[in-house]
Amino acid sequence: MRTSTTPPVTRRAQARLGLALVVPLVLIIAVFFLFPLGNALYYSLLDYNGVNPTPPFVGLANYVELATDPALLPALANNILWIVVGTAAPMLIGFALALLMWRVRRGSTFYRIALFLPYILPTVAVGVVWGWIYDPIRGWLNAALRGIGLGGLATGWLGNPDTALYAVLATAVWTATGFVFVVLLSSLQNVDSELLDAARMDGANGAQRVWYVVLPQIMPVFLMILTLTLVGGFSVFDIIFVMTGGGPANATEVLGTYAYSSAFQLNRISYGTALALVISVLAIPFAVALNRLQRRLSLQGMGT
Amino acid sequence: MSRRSVLPAAAGIGLAALLMSGCTPATTSSSEQDGRLRYLIEEQEDPEFLSTIEAHIDDFEEENPGITVEVEAMPFDTMRTVLQTQLQAGDAPDVFNWGSGPSFAGALAEAGLLYDLTDAYEEYDWPIYEFAKERVTVDGKLIGIPGDLETIGIYYNKQIFEDLGIDEPQNLGDLEAAAATILEAGIIPFAVSDQEGWQAGHLLSMTLSSKVGSEGIAALVEGEESWTSPDVLESLSLWKEWQDAGYLPEFPTSISYDSGAALYYSGEAAMLPTGSWFIPEVAANTEFESGYIPFPSEDGRGIFTAGLGSGPLVAANTDNAEAALTFVDFMVSEEHGRWAIENLGTIPPYPVDTEGVEALPLLKQVIEDTATFASGDADLGTNIDVVASDAFNQAMYDGFQGIFTGQQTPEDVAAALEAAARS
Numbered sequence: 001m002r003t004s005t006t007p008p009v010t011r012r013a014q015a016r017l018g019l020a021l022v023v024p025l026v027l028i029i030a031v032f033f034l035f036p037l038g039n040a041l042y043y044s045l046l047d048y049n050g051v052n053p054t055p056p057f058v059g060l061a062n063y064v065e066l067a068t069d070p071a072l073l074p075a076l077a078n079n080i081l082w083i084v085v086g087t088a089a090p091m092l093i094g095f096a097l098a099l100l101m102w103r104v105r106r107g108s109t110f111y112r113i114a115l116f117l118p119y120i121l122p123t124v125a126v127g128v129v130w131g132w133i134y135d136p137i138r139g140w141l142n143a144a145l146r147g148i149g150l151g152g153l154a155t156g157w158l159g160n161p162d163t164a165l166y167a168v169l170a171t172a173v174w175t176a177t178g179f180v181f182v183v184l185l186s187s188l189q190n191v192d193s194e195l196l197d198a199a200r201m202d203g204a205n206g207a208q209r210v211w212y213v214v215l216p217q218i219m220p221v222f223l224m225i226l227t228l229t230l231v232g233g234f235s236v237f238d239i240i241f242v243m244t245g246g247g248p249a250n251a252t253e254v255l256g257t258y259a260y261s262s263a264f265q266l267n268r269i270s271y272g273t274a275l276a277l278v279i280s281v282l283a284i285p286f287a288v289a290l291n292r293l294q295r296r297l298s299l300q301g302m303g304t
Numbered sequence: 305m306s307r308r309s310v311l312p313a314a315a316g317i318g319l320a321a322l323l324m325s326g327c328t329p330a331t332t333s334s335s336e337q338d339g340r341l342r343y344l345i346e347e348q349e350d351p352e353f354l355s356t357i358e359a360h361i362d363d364f365e366e367e368n369p370g371i372t373v374e375v376e377a378m379p380f381d382t383m384r385t386v387l388q389t390q391l392q393a394g395d396a397p398d399v400f401n402w403g404s405g406p407s408f409a410g411a412l413a414e415a416g417l418l419y420d421l422t423d424a425y426e427e428y429d430w431p432i433y434e435f436a437k438e439r440v441t442v443d444g445k446l447i448g449i450p451g452d453l454e455t456i457g458i459y460y461n462k463q464i465f466e467d468l469g470i471d472e473p474q475n476l477g478d479l480e481a482a483a484a485t486i487l488e489a490g491i492i493p494f495a496v497s498d499q500e501g502w503q504a505g506h507l508l509s510m511t512l513s514s515k516v517g518s519e520g521i522a523a524l525v526e527g528e529e530s531w532t533s534p535d536v537l538e539s540l541s542l543w544k545e546w547q548d549a550g551y552l553p554e555f556p557t558s559i560s561y562d563s564g565a566a567l568y569y570s571g572e573a574a575m576l577p578t579g580s581w582f583i584p585e586v587a588a589n590t591e592f593e594s595g596y597i598p599f600p601s602e603d604g605r606g607i608f609t610a611g612l613g614s615g616p617l618v619a620a621n622t623d624n625a626e627a628a629l630t631f632v633d634f635m636v637s638e639e640h641g642r643w644a645i646e647n648l649g650t651i652p653p654y655p656v657d658t659e660g661v662e663a664l665p666l667l668k669q670v671i672e673d674t675a676t677f678a679s680g681d682a683d684l685g686t687n688i689d690v691v692a693s694d695a696f697n698q699a700m701y702d703g704f705q706g707i708f709t710g711q712q713t714p715e716d717v718a719a720a721l722e723a724a725a726r727s
Contacts, residue, residue: 136558137567156555159499161709247501248557249706266694 044274049267062274071250075258078165082172082254083233089173090229094180095222099210101181102188112182119178127242130171134158158244161251168243168252172236180225187221188214219297227290234283255279339371339627342397344387346614347377356647364634371627391417391619398622399631401614404440404450409617413447419618422446424629430636433678435518436653439612449636451613452650453674456506456687458599459568459576463592464491476514476600483551486574493551495573496543497564503578504704505689505697506609510577510599511539513685514606521686524725531721540714544707556708565589580670584649587664596670598677598685608677609685612653645671692725699724 006014044062048055066072101111118126133139134157142154157167191214199213215222237256240246246257253261255275263272345357354377361373376397378386383402390396396417402408412418425432425446436450458479465472465482468489473479483493497503512521516535523529524536546552553559553567561578568576569589576586577599586594600606616635618628634640641656645663655675658668677684689697699720706712712720 131560134558135563136555137553137563137572156558159555159558159709161711245501247499247702247705248709249702249711251709251711261698266698 040273040277043270044277046270048270055270058270062271063278065271066274066278071253071258072255074250075253075255078252079234079236079254081165082169082236083230085169086172086176086233086236087226087229089169090176090180091222091226093173094177094225095184097177097181098184098188099214101185112185116178116182118175119182121175123175123238124242126171126175127239130167130174131158131243134167159248161248164244164248165252168240171243172239175239176229180229183221183225184218187218191217220294223290223294223297227287227294230290231283231287234279234286255282339624341371341373341399341624341627341631342376343373343616343631344376344378344383344397344400346383346401347379353377353648360640360643360647364631368630368634371630373631394621396619396621398624398628399616399618401451402448402617404436404448404612404615408614409440409448410442412617413442413445417620418447419620419622419625419628420445421448421618421629421632424632428629428633428636430633431654432636433653433655435610435678435684436612440615448617449615449632450653451615452644452648453653453678454579454581454611454613454651454687455598455608455670455674455684456510456579456610457577457596457608458494458510459578459582459586460595460597461568461571461574461590461592462595464489464571464574465595472595472597473600475604476602476606479600483546483549483575487550491571492553492567492573493575494546494553495564495567495576496552496556497559497561498556498704498708499558499560499563501701501705502689502697503561503564504701505687506579507543507577507704508539508700509609509685509688511542512536512688513609514599514601515539517607517683518686519683521688521691525686525688525691527725531725532715532718536721537714537718540703540707540717543704544714547708552708557705580651580667583664583667583670587666594666596666596673607683607685608674609687610674610678611687611690613650615653695727696721696724 045057045059046055047058047061097115101108104111133141136142136154136156136159139157141157142151145151145154155163158164195213195217196209199209204212235256236254237260240252240254240257241260244252246253246261256279259272259275259279262268262275343361347353354375358375361375365372387396387400387402391412402412409418422445424430425437430449432450433453436453437446440446440448440450460472464470464486468485470482470485471478473482486493496507498507509521512524512535515538516524520529520535524531524533530536543552547556553564553573559567564573565576565578565582565585567573568586571592576582580596583596598606598608616632618625618632622628636654638656641652641654642658642661644650644652645656645658645661645667649663649667651667651671651674655678656671658671661668663671688700692700699717703712703717703720707714707717
């Protein structure tokens, strides 16, 4: 047995080293994750308004209220729509663009920068500028629609409850696509071209080559991006907050903006905290499931 | 953007914070009895504001040898916390400008932190308007000087009115007839914006004030009257009817406060419902002359909805009470009033003769109108969002957006307002 042959001195030294290596991480996790989490859990059991130094303990009352809150389901429905469309659209568009750009040499830097740029722009700036584009009177979207004879489609994009969420979503997709595109494009460089040639000789058409040859090889990267975009969909806040503030009349309210307005506009910090915890809990299973899937695929030898 | 959007939310937090701080009034003040005063004010966007006010205070010091005033300025949000800690630590400024509403000065007074100015009002005979005085009266004591007056009304483009042969509306019927004529001429009658949501507070305050007066609104806010009453319903429905009639821009909820103002500036809209704080902007951005009228009632000109800004308060534990009162007396003087109109473009809460004052004609007119309203028997309406709770304001903001987008009926909104007022 190996342990019996190791001298006790070495074992103690190894244990000390191990401890020394682990402690910083444990501390970081404790300070920046466990403590805030515990704190949030604690505050969600109080009725804290942000200033009262001795907020009353209310137990699970905030969670009970959450369960019966009529504003919660519409917000959750908006979140789900956001997650589905906000994940699928940038993945599809980004992947399609990456495939188009795969073999392009001339001007590829330009395209990459142009498509990636929206992703690195500050969300607030993006929101404000797209707000101008959507402006019903001065915005160029309505102007363009009228210009091509589709004036009937012109509307108050961000102020119309039927279009507001989609208008914001379109902006979000515009910013997220660049990220998907750049990451997938770089992973495409690792796709084995011999396999592709072989598939072509076997008579596989374009769609079949993408589905059976390209996609499996980039699957881990694909899943990683999918996880990031998907989980981001649960916590979406900034772009909606900037563009509509959850309005008009809550038409674009998602859990994130609802938690914010509860906590900071109505001064119900505890209720907002409970909401935020629920959002986290909702996102965890998806993150874990996708992570598992990704690991299993890697173990099966798919991808690079 | 108007700072009005910040005020209601800030008021809630401020109230609670100040109530807490009020538990332990300190016994000493920072400066000893030597005629040195500390005066804390809110920082303004205009970078020249501080030097302007310092120069003004130099005049005061010259007139009152032996008193020196040290001005401190800080942003509104910081001021809230700093005042709180300084009052707790007994290191508060002798005089400070703070909101005169119940959630600001009222909270401080209840905590015993404000110098009772009742006797001083009598001694100095300060000519503050009665309605404004009422708003700084707590338990029968006068606890401060009301801040500048801000009214809410309707700006109208005099050029368009003249071209279309419309006279200044004298009642609600006139206003609606004017709107119809304007619409026929291909111009948007009212540049109503509601993207931010807080504009709802002003729209409802205007229509409701002219309908039920300040006492009627007080009855609603205090719960004596229901928000589902016919008066409230009619006030809500009016905006819906006007939208259906095409009197408002097509998508009010897509139009920001600035975009709404731009519609008025460019002449695409003939009227702009907003407040007197906007006079300098309107004057700076328009070539035409503007009129400014209260929202009319069914049988008359209606009343202006009025709010008060931050005014000087004296700390209860000041060591320089005499100097502080002399300084406050200066802040209520004709001289100060004329200076404020000229330099800050604000409306003092007491009558000021504007003869010879260099100010925008519209501002002068509004000051004179306000004086007529405020000093006579006429009433001034109440800006609901500064006296209501955060939850109520949220229901009001959401409600108007709901009405404008067809998601809610006026009845739904009235019920939601009533529920929020009771919660």
